[in-house]
Amino acid sequence: MFSIKKWRNGQKWTNWCENYTAYPSQFYAPNTIEELCEIVKQHAYEKRTIRVTGAAHSFSPVAMPEQTALSLHNMRGLISVQKDDYTATFHAGTYLYEVGPMLAQYGLALSNMGDIQQQTLAGAISTGTHGTGISLGSFSSMVLRWGIVTGEGEYIEIERTTDAISEALHLSVGLLGIVVTVVLKVVPLYSLAYVSERSNLQSEVKNFQSEIRNHRNIEWFYFPGSEHIQVKKMKAVAPIDQPKWEKYVEQAKIQALENGLFYVASELCKYKPSQSLAISRLASKVVGQESRTGKSYEIYPSPRNVKFVETEYAIPLSHFESCIEEVHAMFKSGKFHVHFPIEIRTTAGEQGYLSPTQGQESAFIAFHMYKGMDESIYFTWIRQMMKRYGGRPHWGKVNHYSKNNIEEFYGNASLFNEQRKLMDPQNVFLTTYFKNIFDE
Known part of the structure; x- marks a missing residue:
């Protein structure tokens, strides 16, 4: 988690997975809106840039500060x-x-x-x-x-x-x-009845379109090269508290299995990448039946202590089956050494000039690589593949947006930039990453 105690002018800043690093000359953590307004006015006058760094959990340079880093930790x-x-x-x-x-x-x-x-x-x-x-x-x-x-x-x-x-x-x-x-x-206020189970990949692909409409929340974890996946399903129920003993057991299990043993397996794959397929298939076999019920905010999140780099794409829902079949065939061929499960989720379509869904019901497919393993060739293959399925990268994940392609992804990118110029005429928020995407 972000720590305000570590903020010092000129000190190193890095995001959670440490794939981006910066040395901003100034750090600010204002306490009031008035104080924040004065900081921005001074930067507009001096023609300096500011980035609000948040919790630094993005895998892209979206929050990377070049000159000034600002936190809303006190607001x-x-x-x-x-x-x-x-x-x-x-x-x-x-x-x-x-x-x-x-x-x-x-x-x-x-x-x-x-x-x-x-x-x-x-x-x-x-x-x-x-x-x-x-x-x-x-x-x-x-x-x-x-x-x-x-x-x-x-x-x-x-x-x-x-x-x-x-x-x-x-x-x-x-x-x-x-x-x-x-x-x-x-x-x-509501609670969620959560069920996790191991299932066959092909049967789940066959029933995908109906299953996502039969459950309020459904999420897949596809293990590269395996014929089995983990399926997580949730339904809303009347508010009840998750028993304290159950919380304790759950957290202990996650720390021991998902963060402890998985860390060891990840280290093995880093030093012996050829073992990745075997590790992935083994992981798919240990997925067991599990269920619990608790307040929604207790059930949704899971701790993520094993660090990774991630790229994620939204594709039109109708393209999902073809896309996942291509991904599965690629992994069975042994082309890449990847043991991290691929996360598959769905969302409603949303308007918004830069929304990756562009108004369409979408499947989001997230690809991960363990920190310390080279993701470049793997992520390049993903990027090229996703062009065939109309995929748009999540802004907070690894992406390759640029002035050369932004209009291909977002037809209203120029309209967004018009509003940007009206709201920020001095380009206070336009760092190098964004200058490579939007005209000044």
Whole structure:
């Protein structure tokens, strides 16, 4: 997790998986909106760039600071709740693991979450972070109003409509301003009945389109080269607490198996990559039947201590079966040495100039490589393959967006850039990574 104690001017900054490093000359952690506005105004005057680093959990340079790093760590918490219309206003620096317990006190909850909860609300919203569920959207889709500090140091609030600024803010990657407050659409508090089981790959592919509509949340973990997968299913039930002993056993199991033994297996694959296929197939065989029930914010996330690099693509739902069959055939051929499971989720289609779904129901397929193993050739193959399926990379994962291809992925990229220029005329938020994607 991010530690404010480690922030020093000129000190090393790195993201969670340590594939990007920077040495920003200044670090800021403002306590108020007014203080933040003054910081931005000074940077606009000096023509210096700022990046809000969040929890540094992105695998792309989206949050990498070049000149100034800024944290919203001191601007966290629940501001207000309107139970009548199911809305909640938060400081956007609030970490996701803090959100669930805060809402639960009012009998409310987020409609969905991903399996990592270390990110901030601002970071999750700005990069389109998502969970799984074909009827459910990303964190970006929950926002009804954004409170942002523009590139000129002005704090403004913008209600979501269908206008250009809303379409740009839906997924803004921090280029339109610093998101400091958000009004979220929330739902009544609920629990999730969770089941995990081992299943046959081909039968699950055959039933994929019906299964994703028969379950509120469903997620696959495909083990490279194996004929078996892990399937996780969840359904909403009345709010109940997960027994404390069950939580303890669950956490102990995850630490021992998923983070302990898997770390050892990963180290073996790093030093003997040729063992990756055997390790993957072995891992698929030890997946057992498991079930538990608890508050939604207790069930969604899982600890991730074994570090990796990740790239993830959204593809139109109709392309999923062909895509996964090609991936499976590739792994059976032994072309790449990969033991990390591939995560498969679904989401509803969303509007937004930079949304990877572009309004279509989508399957998200996430590919991982253990930290210390070379992912370059593998990820290049994925990138080329995904062109055939209309895949768009997640902004917070490894991607190769550039001025040469951005319009191919996002037909309204120029409209997004128009709004960016209006909100940040001095390019305070435009680092080198983004200069290679959007015109100044």
